[in-house]
Amino acid sequence: MPDIQSPLPGTFYHAPDPNSAPFKKPGDAVAADDTIGLVEVMKTFIEVKAEVEGTFDGFVAPNAEPVQAGDVLAKVR
Amino acid sequence: MAIGKLLVANRGEIAVRIIRAAKALGIRTVQVHSEADADMLAVKQADEAVCIGPASAAQSYLSIPAILKAAQETGADAVHPGYGFLSENAEFARAVADAGLIFVGPEAATIERMGDKVAARVAAKAAGVPVVPGSEGRVEGEAAVMEAARAVGFPVMIKAAAGGGGRGIRIAQYEAELARLAPQARAEAQAAFGDGGLYIEKVIVNPRHIEVQVLGDGTNAVHCYERECSLQRRRQKVWEEAGAFGLSDETRAALCDSAVALAEAVGYRGAGTVEYLYDDASGAFYFIEMNTRIQVEHPVTEMVTGVDLVAEMIKVAGGAPLSLSQDQIAVNGHAIEVRINAEDPLRQFMPFPGKLTSLAIPEGEGIRFDHFLFEGYQIPPFYDSLLGKLIVHAPTRAAAIDKMAEALGALDLGGLKTTIPLHKALAASDDLREGRVHTQWLEPWLAAGNLTASA
Known part of the structure; x- marks a missing residue:
């Protein structure tokens, strides 16, 4: 089961903005270049890509909380 | 009432700068910080430190209740907001005053007025400051x-x-x-x-960005001459100078006098900056906005005038009249500041919140490095990427550019990607040296590949 890891330390967000739905919900199909979340690092938002194909299995890191580089953000099966 | 204990409601290099000014004035300091900033330099330097919340700025440096609580618990009698965060938030300035504390800055009403584009334009016009010509209100037909x-x-x-x-x-x-x-x-x-x-x-085609530093005590105002901040990327200043190159004496006087007129018209207290677009083709200048706080690039003005702007804003906040009259403020030589950011300029300025493994800082007369770094410091990813500002002062602009190139060569932030290579390339640019730059110059210059790994 591939884990999607944070490329950088920062703050992880599940949705493009606070008023939008999350990028993915469990059961959604995932393509390799799909964005699954954002990491805010030094006021810059970096898109996190799935990099694998499969079915979204849920976020691991909570929304709007700090993450370290390499932390597992979400799972794809 | 002179200030006895100052709470610093900010972080990074400006917190260090404020503490330095307060110490020189014999004022005790309280540094507030987020959980992610417990080891920052200003925390180590302040007399007291208070954790006010989690890493997220919204829950720490932008939390008015948390900051006021820290002020009350430590017995601080004044709050310095620095720049960014709550520095131009009228609600914060009002809350500080309502709590019986001194806000180091203008009145809340002044922040509100200057923060409203329409109201600021009206105030500028009323004070005789040129604004960008436009139709007076809506036109139809x-x-x-x-x-x-x-x-x-x-x-x-x-x-x-x-x-x-x-x-x-x-x-x-x-x-x-x-x-x-x-x-x-x-x-x-x-x-x-x-x-x-x-x-x-x-439309002002390829305008330059020129701004005037003012100081006011609520009644009188003076200027500390102008700064040139035309080198910008994504509307963020990159390289700043004092003064602006190529201005005639008449233009410089008219520009600076107009900033003082506006500051006095609004009863300005503290340090502020009046920003203008400057049209090289016609020599005309136009008011854009007034920033009601200390600015990142204030050191270039300090270098050429010898005025300690942060100390002066603290003194007038404590109720003192301005300690300087206009005729006591003169410009000596030329100064340049570059912003050293934790970004990789060779990879689209990707943020680089790494760990500083070694630090070499250039020293010598006319060289200043305002920063919050120490060896072993892990740069937190939660805030902006500014690590420090390298400032040089020399008799002429050409000598200042040479000195900047030399100082950049001696500045080494081990373990980090920074904007130092960008500034080295800029210091070697003929366009910059000859003054052929404006606010629309830097981005095309970067896009044309002027910055390479070998630069």
Whole structure:
């Protein structure tokens, strides 16, 4: 089961903005270049890509909380 | 009432700068910080430190209740907001005053007035400060649009009177183009906002950004001359100078006097900056906005005038009149500041919140490095990327550029990607040295590949 890891330390967000739905919900199909979340690092938002194909299995890191580089953000099966 | 204990409601290099000024004035300091900033340099330097919340700025440096609670618990009698965060938040300034504390800055009402674009433009015009020529309010009908455009002069910008931001803006270079574009703009404004009214404003082509430093005590104001901040990327200043190159004495005097007139007209207290667009072609300058706080680039002004701007703003906040009159403020030589950011300029300025493994700082007369670094410091990813500011001072602009190139060569932040390579390339640029730069210069220069790994 591939884990999607944070490329950088920062703050992880599940949705493009606070008023939008999350990028993915469990059961959604995932393509390799799909964005699954954002990491805010030094006021810059970096898109996190799935990099694998499969079915979204849920976020691991909570929304709007700090993450370290390499932390597992979400799972794809 | 002179200030006895100052709470610093900010972080990073400006917190260090404020503590330095407070210590020199014999004022005790309280540094607030987030959980992610417990080991920052200002925390180590302040007399006391208080953790006010989690890493997220919204829950720490932007939390008015948390900051006021820290002030009350430590018995601070004043709050310095620095720049960014709550520094231009009128609600914060009011809350500080309502809590019986001194806000180191202007009155809340002044922040509010200058923070409102329309109110600020009205205040500037009333004080005799030139503003970008535009139609006085909305214009309707082809004839009125053409008349307004002729009055302000081509090229002109056509905006929806009811619109906000950059939506639907069109630029007409000459009359025939305006005649073609105005009906489109009106139809679009009608469709988007239910209001076909238009607003016409003169376009300043490739303007320079020049700003004037002012100091006020609520009654009197003085200026500390101007800064040139035309080198910008994504509207962020990159390289700043004092003074602006190539201004005539008459233009410089008119520019600086207009900033003082505005500061006095609004009863300005503290350090502030009046920003202008400068049209190289005509030598005309136009008010953009007033920033009611200390600015990142204040050190270049300190280097050429010898005025300690942060100390002065603390003193007037404590109730003292300005310690300087205009005739005591003179410019000596030229100063340049570059912003050292934790970003990789060779990878689209990707943030680089790494760990500083070694630190070498250039030293010598006329060299200053304002920063918050120490060896082993892990740069937190939660805030902006500014690590420090390298500032040089020399007798002439050409000598200052040479000195900057030399100082950059001696600055080494081990383990980090920073904007140092960008500044080295800029210091070697003929366009910059010859003054052929403006606010639209840097981004195309970068896009043209002037910055390479070998630079």
